[in-house]
Amino acid sequence: MLIYCILGFLRFKPMTGYEIKAFMEKSTRNFMFASFGSIYPALKRLKKMKWISSVQKVESGRLRIIYDITPDGKEGFNNWLSSRWSFDKGLEEMLLRIFFGSFLPAEVIQSKYDELSASLDGKRDTLLKLEKEIPEANINSFQHSTLLYGKDFYSFTKKWIIEHKPKMLK
Amino acid sequence: MLIYCILGFLRFKPMTGYEIKAFMEKSTRNFMFASFGSIYPALKRLKKMKWISSVQKVESGRLRIIYDITPDGKEGFNNWLSSRWSFDKGLEEMLLRIFFGSFLPAEVIQSKYDELSASLDGKRDTLLKLEKEIPEANINSFQHSTLLYGKDFYSFTKKWIIEHKPKMLK
DNA sequence: GGCGCCATGTAACCAGTTACATGATTGC
DNA sequence: GCAATCATGTAACTGGTTACATGGCGCC
Numbered sequence: 001m002l003i004y005c006i007l008g009f010l011r012f013k014p015m016t017g018y019e020i021k022a023f024m025e026k027s028t029r030n031f032m033f034a035s036f037g038s039i040y041p042a043l044k045r046l047k048k049m050k051w052i053s054s055v056q057k058v059e060s061g062r063l064r065i066i067y068d069i070t071p072d073g074k075e076g077f078n079n080w081l082s083s084r085w086s087f088d089k090g091l092e093e094m095l096l097r098i099f100f101g102s103f104l105p106a107e108v109i110q111s112k113y114d115e116l117s118a119s120l121d122g123k124r125d126t127l128l129k130l131e132k133e134i135p136e137a138n139i140n141s142f143q144h145s146t147l148l149y150g151k152d153f154y155s156f157t158k159k160w161i162i163e164h165k166p167k168m169l170k
Numbered sequence: 171m172l173i174y175c176i177l178g179f180l181r182f183k184p185m186t187g188y189e190i191k192a193f194m195e196k197s198t199r200n201f202m203f204a205s206f207g208s209i210y211p212a213l214k215r216l217k218k219m220k221w222i223s224s225v226q227k228v229e230s231g232r233l234r235i236i237y238d239i240t241p242d243g244k245e246g247f248n249n250w251l252s253s254r255w256s257f258d259k260g261l262e263e264m265l266l267r268i269f270f271g272s273f274l275p276a277e278v279i280q281s282k283y284d285e286l287s288a289s290l291d292g293k294r295d296t297l298l299k300l301e302k303e304i305p306e307a308n309i310n311s312f313q314h315s316t317l318l319y320g321k322d323f324y325s326f327t328k329k330w331i332i333e334h335k336p337k338m339l340k
Numbered sequence: 341g342g343c344g345c346c347a348t349g350t351a352a353c354c355a356g357t358t359a360c361a362t363g364a365t366t367g368c
Numbered sequence: 369g370c371a372a373t374c375a376t377g378t379a380a381c382t383g384g385t386t387a388c389a390t391g392g393c394g395c396c
Binding site for chain 4: 341342343344345346347348349350351352353354355356357358359360361362363364365366367368
Binding site for chain 1: 347
């Protein structure tokens with residue numbers, strides 16, 4: 001996931017590893033955050049894959065390695081962004097995808113919100129089935145309340161997704 | 171976190187590694203789930219720490235290693251469960267703690283819900299500050315919507331916590 | 341001269357995963 | 369006789385973390 005986050009950032013503009021971390025701090029930090037110890041190795045990995053390129057500069061005495069996304073990288077990023085928007089990998093991936101929604105054509109983005117909404121229904125159904133399988137006598141009120149939270153959470157998130165689905169421009 | 175989950179399960183009743191996984195599957199699976207590849211090593215670790223004990227039995231030809239929590243384990247578990255209920259480690263830890271709420275004295279549990287609620291306020295405040303720091307012109311509607319979701323999510327969860335806070339019995 | 345920020349990176353560690361290996365029992 | 373379930377476990381890998389190491393710039 002971190003690599004797609006980095007790739008997405010580089011679609012906004014070329015950046016150094018340091019800037020990537022700073023950008024995370026003020027944009028995605030509540031759902032996606034990483035330390036230098038994972039950012040720099042991730043950049044090396046992406047470079048090796050040829051999904052990003054780099055230029056070294058010395059600016060006012062400081063070494064800066066500025067990374068940019070390559071056509072291969074764009075393809076990899078777009079494949080990730082346009083693959084099924086399910087909730088299976090959790091809230092974090094959902095929000096990261098939404099964050100980069102502007103890189104998807106307007107016609108596609110609505111169907112992605114619909115996919116998400118369907119996935120949330122599926123999640124809720126699974127919980128409902130789970131609930132039916134458990135005899136109520138075998139579960140205390142705290143255990144039951146975690147199930148309840150799950151159901152309410154999926155309902156809330158689904159409703160939110162529907163309400164915030166981008167409107168089609170006529 | 172996994173070790174506290176296992177410890178909590180063993181407070182309900184002694185179990186084998188296999189049973190622990192099966193129990194997870196039908197109780198905590200939407201917020202806490204692990205494979206055998208992490209359960210068995212975790213049990214070994216807990217055994218080494220003397221937080222759990224084990225008895226080997228051969229029942230109808232099958233080897234079963236039944237684990238039980240020790241007094242040291244109970245202490246470790248209680249320390250974890252009664253440490254500050256913050257939202258810092260995410261939804262999963264919050265739900266796991268609630269799941270084991272019955273192991274906390276009735277007087278304490280209410281204050282834990284209050285702690286959680288305060289922690290959620292704090293999280294929301296951080297997002298509010300973040301939002302103020304970002305000039306609106308610099309952010310597209312998708313980026314903005316992830317912020318919005320964060321705020322709504324914290325509000326929803328806080329409201330839920332308050333509504334489901336256990337009532338004091340008179 | 342010292343602090344805070346800019347900037348890069350590595351090493352040790354941690355907690356998990358998937359895939360594999362083994363083997364017995366139960367029920368159709 | 370075969371599939372599903374019960375039962376234990378390891379090895380290779382993954383994707384991150386914290387702490388450390390290094391060093392220059394800008395400003396008071």
